[in-house]
Amino acid sequence: MLVKQISVFVENSKGKLSRVTEILAQNGINLRALSIADTTDFGILRLIVQNPEKAYDVLKQNGVTVKTTDVIVVKINDRPAALHNVLARLSEADIAVEYMYAFVGKERDAAYVIIKSDNSEKAVKELSKGGITVVPAKDIYEM
Amino acid sequence: MSKIWNPEAECMSRDKMHALQSERLIKKVKEVYDNVPHYRAKMDEKGVKPEDIRSVDDLHLLPFTSKQDLRDTYPNGLFARPNKDIVEIHATSGTTGKQVVAGYTKNDLELWGEVMARVLASAGGDENSVVQSSYGYGLFTGGLGAHYGAQTLGAMAIPTSSGNTERQIRMMKDLGTTILCCTPSYAAYIGETIREMGLDINEFKLEAGVFGAEPWTVEMQHEIEKMLNIRTVDVYGLTEIIGPGVAFSCEKECGIHINEDHFIPEIIDPDTGEVLPDGTLGELVFTCITKEGMPVIRYRTRDITSLTHEPCECGRTLVRMGKIQGRSDDMLIIRGVNVFPSQVESALLDISDVAPYYMLIVDRVGTRDTLEVQVEMAPDFFSDEIKHLEKLEKEIYEKLKSALGLAVKVKLVEPKSITRSEGKAVRVIDKRKK
Numbered sequence: 001m002l003v004k005q006i007s008v009f010v011e012n013s014k015g016k017l018s019r020v021t022e023i024l025a026q027n028g029i030n031l032r033a034l035s036i037a038d039t040t041d042f043g044i045l046r047l048i049v050q051n052p053e054k055a056y057d058v059l060k061q062n063g064v065t066v067k068t069t070d071v072i073v074v075k076i077n078d079r080p081a082a083l084h085n086v087l088a089r090l091s092e093a094d095i096a097v098e099y100m101y102a103f104v105g106k107e108r109d110a111a112y113v114i115i116k117s118d119n120s121e122k123a124v125k126e127l128s129k130g131g132i133t134v135v136p137a138k139d140i141y142e143m
Numbered sequence: 144m145s146k147i148w149n150p151e152a153e154c155m156s157r158d159k160m161h162a163l164q165s166e167r168l169i170k171k172v173k174e175v176y177d178n179v180p181h182y183r184a185k186m187d188e189k190g191v192k193p194e195d196i197r198s199v200d201d202l203h204l205l206p207f208t209s210k211q212d213l214r215d216t217y218p219n220g221l222f223a224r225p226n227k228d229i230v231e232i233h234a235t236s237g238t239t240g241k242q243v244v245a246g247y248t249k250n251d252l253e254l255w256g257e258v259m260a261r262v263l264a265s266a267g268g269d270e271n272s273v274v275q276s277s278y279g280y281g282l283f284t285g286g287l288g289a290h291y292g293a294q295t296l297g298a299m300a301i302p303t304s305s306g307n308t309e310r311q312i313r314m315m316k317d318l319g320t321t322i323l324c325c326t327p328s329y330a331a332y333i334g335e336t337i338r339e340m341g342l343d344i345n346e347f348k349l350e351a352g353v354f355g356a357e358p359w360t361v362e363m364q365h366e367i368e369k370m371l372n373i374r375t376v377d378v379y380g381l382t383e384i385i386g387p388g389v390a391f392s393c394e395k396e397c398g399i400h401i402n403e404d405h406f407i408p409e410i411i412d413p414d415t416g417e418v419l420p421d422g423t424l425g426e427l428v429f430t431c432i433t434k435e436g437m438p439v440i441r442y443r444t445r446d447i448t449s450l451t452h453e454p455c456e457c458g459r460t461l462v463r464m465g466k467i468q469g470r471s472d473d474m475l476i477i478r479g480v481n482v483f484p485s486q487v488e489s490a491l492l493d494i495s496d497v498a499p500y501y502m503l504i505v506d507r508v509g510t511r512d513t514l515e516v517q518v519e520m521a522p523d524f525f526s527d528e529i530k531h532l533e534k535l536e537k538e539i540y541e542k543l544k545s546a547l548g549l550a551v552k553v554k555l556v557e558p559k560s561i562t563r564s565e566g567k568a569v570r571v572i573d574k575r576k577k
Contacts, residue, residue, distance in 0.1 A: 007527030009520045011557045037529050041554050042520075044527050063559045065520045069527045098528055116527075 001124045002070040003137045004052035005114070008045040009065035012038055020045060020064060027058045032143055033114060035101035046101070048073075048114060050141055071116045072123055073140050075133040078109045086113065086132055093126040095119055105143060112140075145374075145394040145457070148264035148296070149257070152404050153459045157452070160460065164407055165198035167432035172196045172205065175440060178223045181216050182208075182440060199407065202430060203418050207441045210243065213383065218244040222437050229436055234282040235382045236481050236548060245284075245382050246436040252291060254433060258388035258402045259292020265393050265400075266351035266376040268322050270297035273348070275318075277311055277325035277333070278356065278479075280304040284386025285356050285479070289324035292388065298322075305329060308336045319348040324378075326479035327359040327367060331510030334370035344372050353378050355387055357476040361396075361466070363510055377466070383442050384429050390464060395456045398463030405433045408462060409441070410450050424449045427464065475505055475571060477512045480549045484570035487516055490542040494535075500561045506574040515552040516543060519561055 010016050017036075024031070024047075032048040049055045052068060059066040076082040083102075090097060098116040105112055112135065117123045124134050147153050155163070173193040175182040185206040186192070195204055213221060222229065229246040236242070247255070263274060274293035278285025286304055293300035301318060303311050305325065312333060315323065323330065330352055337344060349371055354364075355378035368375050379399055380387035390401040401408050409418055410425040419425040427446045431438040448464045455463060475482040487501055500519040505512065518539060526532055532555060540553045 005527075007525075009525055009532075009555075009557060011555075011560065016557065039529060039533065042532065042556075044529060044532070046527065065522060065525050065558055067522070067525055067527060 001072065001134055001136055002120055003048060003073050003114070003135075003140050004068045005071045005116070006047040006049060006052055006055050006059070007067050007069050008047070008059060010036075010043050010045050012040060012042050017045065020059070023058055023062050023064065024049070024055060027054065029055050029058070032140060033101065033103035033112070035099075035114075037099065046099075046114075048103075048140060052141070069116060070120050071114050072120055072127070073135045073137075074113050074115065074127060075105075075110050075135050076113060078111060082111075083113065085130070086115075086127065089126055089130045089132065090115075090117065090123060093122065095123050095126065144267050146264040146267060146269060147458060148261040150458075152402075153261060153400070153461055155404070155460055157460060160404065161199060163404055164432060165200075167404075168199050168202065168407065168430065169193075169196055171430075171432045171438055172440070175223050175438060179221060181212065181220055185212075202407065202409065202441070205430075205441050207416065207428065207443050208439050209443050210383075210445070213243045213439075217242070219246060219437075221439065222246045224248055224435050231287075232282070233284045233287070233382055233386060236283070243383055245385075248435040251385070251434050251436045253295075254405060255288060255385050255388060256291035256295030258385065258405060259288055260295040261402060262353055262376060262378050262388055262391040263289075263292050263296050263298065263322060265391050266322050266353050266374070268293075268296050268298055268351070272296065272298035272321045273301065273319055274298045274322045274324060275301040275303055275311070275315055275320040277303050277305055277323060277329060278387075279306075284380065284382050285324075285326075288380065288386040288388055289353065308333060309340065312337055312340060312342070315349065316342065316347050321348055321350045322353060323349060323351075323371075323373075324353045326356045327354040327363055328357065328478045328510060328512050330354050330367050330371065330375075331363070334367060335509070337371075344370075349373050351376065353391075355379055356479040357512070363507075366510055379464075379467070381444060383437075383439055383444075384431060385434060389429070393455060393457040393459060397455060398451060398465055400455070400459050400461040400463050401450075403462050406431055408450060408464065410448070411443075413443075413445075413447075419449075421451050422449055427467075475503070475514075475573070477505060477514050477549060480547065482514070482547050482549065486546050487543060487570075490546040491518065491539065493542055494538060500558075501570070502561045503571045504574065505571065512575065513552065514549065515554055517554045517556045517561060519558050520555050521558070524555075 030050040034047045037044045096118045100115045102113045127134050176193045189206045191204050228248045230249050231247040234244045276289040280286030290300050352373050352375040377392040378387045380389040389406050390399045392399050407430045409428040413426040427444045429442050446467045452462050502517045504515040536553050543551050
């Protein structure tokens with residue numbers, strides 16, 4: 001169920017981000033979603049891609065500091081309280097969210113939320129129990 | 144008004160100086176040969192006997208003393224007097240075991256007071272002066288060196304030491320300090336703080352500053368003079384020789400007069416050890432000819448400068464050296480603190496098993512020295528959570544702060560962003576104006 005997210009260390013200065021995207025572009029890696037967490041000096045680029053193994057390898061070969069992180073992706077409907085249901089469920093189960101971000105897929109009435117929690121296995125279990133759709137990794141990669 | 148404290152010594156004819164130096168050198172060489180096994184061994188190895196030294200012209204026959212010799216004989220292997228004669232100890236910061244210990248006899252402290260009194264007089268000091276010593280007190284030679292000079296002068300000494308800047312400034316104003324002694328960057332900081340406190344510098348009695356212990360440019364000197372509305376004297380010294388007071392500038396701003404009746408300077412080629420003529424840049428070497436506790440012989444300072452024996456318009460005949468151009472090894476002086484890149488490396492090794500690539504960027508923002516330590520993000524350091532990386536930065540910062548005794552900026556950078564060198568690694572970029 002867990003999706004492999006690619007996390008990249010990027011200095012917060014001109015041209016650094018495009019060097020990463022250039023490597024991905026040259027290797028034909030398609031991006032599903034991304035987010036950047038930044039501080040004054042550096043940032044962490046988080047990517048969901050079609051082929052995480054390959055992305056990891058090509059970035060590493062090019063000297064980029066990269067690692068893969070397990071995250072979960074849930075699919076929610078486009079209506080009020082949809083996200084709240086997810087977070088309330090996690091909160092009740094005493095699971096902390098480290099960070100999250102969202103993207104919209106090809107369907108018009110659904111959104112995908114990527115969640116990094118302190119206990120991904122448990123989070124999957126709890127969310128599934130609550131009737132929330134946890135999207136299998138394969139489906140995300142092949143989207 | 145600038146004064147000359149000891150005209151007899153400071154304005155002596157060259158012939159007389161030659162005779163005085165020769166007499167003192169001959170005596171000192173015999174003394175260290177007899178009392179310091181390390182010097183005896185080195186002289187024997189070089190085949191030099193004390194009787195080979197017949198005048199100061201024979202100085203070049205003697206072996207050099209390096210910082211390594213001081214480390215090898217740590218703590219007191221180069222002392223020429225028994226402990227009962229030593230009345231005070233000073234030491235360099237040496238946070239990496241590079242510490243150098245110096246022992247002073249009663250006469251050495253008197254000598255120190257004498258040479259520092261010359262410096263303070265050059266700044267216009269006399270018995271009416273109020274001398275505030277804002278160098279650190281303790282093992283560091285700055286605080287007490289300025290203090291002894293003030294006492295020899297008969298001035299009023301205010302031993303504020305460094306730090307607590309607002310209190311310094313209040314005392315400076317309330318007690319009517321006329322001469323401030325500290326590092327140039329601290330002087331600039333004091334100037335900025337006076338402004339921030341909304342005080343008018345014209346309400347102070349400050350007339351002069353005696354600044355040293357770190358390299359500073361003429362531009363910075365003029366800036367501080369303007370900011371504090373004072374004239375400044377550049378004081379030079381090092382713990383191995385005596386501390387501050389080895390040399391000082393006069394009002395003519397044409398170099399730094401060396402108290403050569405006590406410390407004989409030479410300029411050598413750092414690679415061959417050959418003595419170089421006046422006007423040629425090379426490594427500064429000192430021989431102590433009057434000190435008793437730890438008289439170093441041909442001590443290689445690693446400081447790069449040149450000498451001139453031309454008489455100075457100020458009336459002094461003492462040989463002058465130019466401003467220090469740099470160090471021949473990799474030591475940095477930042478805000479008066481000695482920093483070795485190797486200290487950074489060992490601090491980083493405390494955090495990770497493999498030392499990451501790092502680079503020290505030294506700069507000057509306004510008049511204050513800054514040190515940024517760039518550390519390449521190694522795979523085993525990397526986390527995809529900001530809070531972990533910030534914690535890592537903080538950890539590196541704390542480690543470096545305690546290892547160097549200096550607050551630094553830590554910046555995590557991408558791998559390979561630090562230029563690799565083929566030969567000796569370049570660990571430092573010093574952007575301060577030369």
